[in-house]
Amino acid sequence: MGELWTQMGSLMATIMFVYAMMERFFPAALRDTLQIHTQKVMNLLYPYVQITFPEFSGERLKRSEAYTAIQTYLSENSSQLAKRLKAEVVKDSQNPLVLSMDDDEEVTDEFQGVKLWWAASKTASNPHAYSFSYYSPLDGKRYFKLTFHKKHRDLITVSYIKHVLEEGKEIALRNRQRKLYTNNPSSGWYGYKQSKWSHIVFEHPATFETLAMEQRKKEEIINDLVKFRNGKDYYAKTGKAWKRGYLLYGPPGTGKSTMIAAMANFMNYDVYDLELTAVKDNTELRKLLIETSSKAIIVVEDIDCSLDLTGQRNMRKERIEEEEPKDPNKKEEEESNKSSKVTLSGLLNFIDGIWSACGGERIIIFTTNFVDKLDPALIRTGRMDKHIELSYCRFEAFKVLAKNYLDVDSHHLFPRISNLLEVTNVTPADVAENLMPKCVNEDVETCLLNLIQALESEEEESDDGGLNEEKDKEEPTQQQKMKNNGHTVEDVKGNGFIL
Numbered sequence: 001m002g003e004l005w006t007q008m009g010s011l012m013a014t015i016m017f018v019y020a021m022m023e024r025f026f027p028a029a030l031r032d033t034l035q036i037h038t039q040k041v042m043n044l045l046y047p048y049v050q051i052t053f054p055e056f057s058g059e060r061l062k063r064s065e066a067y068t069a070i071q072t073y074l075s076e077n078s079s080q081l082a083k084r085l086k087a088e089v090v091k092d093s094q095n096p097l098v099l100s101m102d103d104d105e106e107v108t109d110e111f112q113g114v115k116l117w118w119a120a121s122k123t124a125s126n127p128h129a130y131s132f133s134y135y136s137p138l139d140g141k142r143y144f145k146l147t148f149h150k151k152h153r154d155l156i157t158v159s160y161i162k163h164v165l166e167e168g169k170e171i172a173l174r175n176r177q178r179k180l181y182t183n184n185p186s187s188g189w190y191g192y193k194q195s196k197w198s199h200i201v202f203e204h205p206a207t208f209e210t211l212a213m214e215q216r217k218k219e220e221i222i223n224d225l226v227k228f229r230n231g232k233d234y235y236a237k238t239g240k241a242w243k244r245g246y247l248l249y250g251p252p253g254t255g256k257s258t259m260i261a262a263m264a265n266f267m268n269y270d271v272y273d274l275e276l277t278a279v280k281d282n283t284e285l286r287k288l289l290i291e292t293s294s295k296a297i298i299v300v301e302d303i304d305c306s307l308d309l310t311g312q313r314n315m316r317k318e319r320i321e322e323e324e325p326k327d328p329n330k331k332e333e334e335e336s337n338k339s340s341k342v343t344l345s346g347l348l349n350f351i352d353g354i355w356s357a358c359g360g361e362r363i364i365i366f367t368t369n370f371v372d373k374l375d376p377a378l379i380r381t382g383r384m385d386k387h388i389e390l391s392y393c394r395f396e397a398f399k400v401l402a403k404n405y406l407d408v409d410s411h412h413l414f415p416r417i418s419n420l421l422e423v424t425n426v427t428p429a430d431v432a433e434n435l436m437p438k439c440v441n442e443d444v445e446t447c448l449l450n451l452i453q454a455l456e457s458e459e460e461e462s463d464d465g466g467l468n469e470e471k472d473k474e475e476p477t478q479q480q481k482m483k484n485n486g487h488t489v490e491d492v493k494g495n496g497f498i499l
Ligand SMILES: Nc1ncnc2c1ncn2[C@@H]1O[C@H](COP(=O)(O)OP(=O)(O)OP(=O)(O)O)[C@@H](O)[C@H]1O
Pocket: 210, 211, 212, 213, 250, 251, 252, 253, 254, 255, 256, 257, 258, 259, 369, 390, 427, 428, 429, 430, 432
């Protein structure tokens, strides 16, 4: 057996030599014919199968996705074993420099106990060829060559290649630079860049660790996210779109936006901050959503205010207009100024899985300061799978903030603060503000005393404020008014969307 292999080895070496000679001395046409015949002989003797994956494919020479995925897979898995490596700058990646094996290098891989060989190669360049192609043939064409024993053909062609491509894409997604997208008004869609979304690099530092919230609640959310992330098969089996909806509610400054950032960091997702008031109608909404990537969190902040320009309110407005006919010129002008016509049903349709066909995992998050006033259709189970309340800062949440801002786990002033937090409704944002050192030399004790002072004065205010509290309930604060785009709660009620 060994002798046979030695003989085959020398036969192969001879064939390789003949190939090399052919490439040098024979004209291209003759060379091709000879190659076909030698290939036939080789196929009889050679027990291995080879598959090549060219870098560029198709008429327009687009970079092949498979090639890129294989390159990424090999970079992470076995390229380190190659002796000669190639360094490339990869766009939109967290590690700007990616090392992959250089041309004519070979590495081995193993799959379910089967050994395989990957080689990076380049076709011989033909200096006489002339092409209009941007990728000059003078450079030769790169490709990966996979070699394996023919008895494993099924395993490799069915399972292994699928595994490599999926893993390669997964690694690229993991290493990508995440983005924060915001939607452009549709008037800008057909302009110079024709882009529906603008983006910046997403680099928010928030994590679940730094999020001030009860530990039990935090863990519940993390478990829910993990279950969702690992639920690909479950969603496929049940025929549901792979999406999950969260409704975050609570007063301003309780950490709704911070939690979204923590979720995005935890899941390694992009964030699409959808400004519904800039979306003209449901068709535009659909176009925008279709352009979101997989592994994305789509956020509609202050949902109560985003839809108040729409749906039923517009219908109501139209009804009034019908009753009181207007100057046609004026009406036309108003028509063009009319902002969003996105309706509740348009939004709900998309939540219900309009893009189920697109695949990929998506999380949809709505935030609001006024959960009681939302339309029940919007928040019924199945649409928003989980309702998460972000509330005032209690002692457990305070301890997280003290650790974040002052790097302390305990202090003799903690019990006093704990008592005060039980009876005062302050937001984590206010606590954080008071914990921040006001000058360079301010020590932990002074910062905590500042907080105590603030809490005590808040407590005094609320003590004489039984009456004030009632008044507060009726009259929205300045902040709430701002959040309602200038409408007070009463105004919003008037539009019929908010109950
Ligand atoms: N639970 C929290 N944990 C950690 N930091 C918080 C928390 N809540 C608020 N903060 C701090 O307060 C700031 C404001 O919080 P954030 O913007 O998340 O509040 P919000 O609930 O989204 O408010 P709004 O309703 O006004 O949008 C954050 O930048 C963060 O520093």
